[in-house]
Amino acid sequence: MGQGTVLISGGAGGIGSAAVERFVAEGWRVVTPVRPGSSGRLPKGALAVEADLGNETDVTAAVEVAAAETGAPLRAVVNLAGGFTTGGLIAETPIAGLDAMLTANLRPTYLLTAAALPHLVAAGGGSVVCVAARAALAPFPGGSGYAISKAAVVAFANAVAAEYRGKGVRCNTILPAIVDTPANRRDMPDADFSKWPSAEEIASVLLFLASDASKPTNGAQLPV
Numbered sequence: 001m002g003q004g005t006v007l008i009s010g011g012a013g014g015i016g017s018a019a020v021e022r023f024v025a026e027g028w029r030v031v032t033p034v035r036p037g038s039s040g041r042l043p044k045g046a047l048a049v050e051a052d053l054g055n056e057t058d059v060t061a062a063v064e065v066a067a068a069e070t071g072a073p074l075r076a077v078v079n080l081a082g083g084f085t086t087g088g089l090i091a092e093t094p095i096a097g098l099d100a101m102l103t104a105n106l107r108p109t110y111l112l113t114a115a116a117l118p119h120l121v122a123a124g125g126g127s128v129v130c131v132a133a134r135a136a137l138a139p140f141p142g143g144s145g146y147a148i149s150k151a152a153v154v155a156f157a158n159a160v161a162a163e164y165r166g167k168g169v170r171c172n173t174i175l176p177a178i179v180d181t182p183a184n185r186r187d188m189p190d191a192d193f194s195k196w197p198s199a200e201e202i203a204s205v206l207l208f209l210a211s212d213a214s215k216p217t218n219g220a221q222l223p224v
Contacts, residue, residue: 003027007066007116013081020045028072028076033048053107054108075125081112101145136153175222179199
């Protein structure tokens with residue numbers, strides 16, 4: 001007997017690939033939106049659905065696919081899609097930089113979660129997991145747009161937790177610092193990789209928060 005369906009955005013990324021593999025191994029039906037025309041490959045066992053996560057119509061259609069299997073109702077949403085960029089100090093950075101970060105980090109999480117919530121409620125409850133960043137609580141110079149957008153993700157997750165706790169849906173957030181992924185190794189070749197958590201370790205936390213094992217946990221922000 002499977003665990004139900006989980007909808008994972010960013011499933012082709014470093015953390016996303018590890019998460020997809022872990023959920024599939026645990027018996028979940030995994031649905032992952034991918035960019036239209038994307039050549040990226042998902043781990044075996046995931047169902048790819050083409051969708052622009054900034055487009056409400058595309059997102060709604062992807063959620064409908066995730067909720068379509070009556071034998072495996074939609075029980076969890078894991079919001080991994082996002083972006084990262086740095087720039088100058090606030091007074092040196094055009095507002096377009098902040099807009100771009102909000103579009104990359106908050107908009108997909110908002111749209112995907114909003115579309116999925118009625119299905120989670122209809123299925124008897126479930127879990128939403130959002131990915132913010134340690135920078136949301138401890139910004140660094142030059143990363144204001146990123147930090148603000150990730151802080152917005154935390155506020156959004158807290159709003160979902162407050163509004164849907166009485167409907168059986170919980171929402172929690174993880175706050176990663178630097179994760180050991182190929183992209184991060186390329187960007188920081190002189191770093192001590194042994195101090196970074198692996199994508200597989202992060203995937204274990206995501207699985208815990210999505211599963212009934214974390215049922216008493218709602219509105220939490222977990223540093224990882």
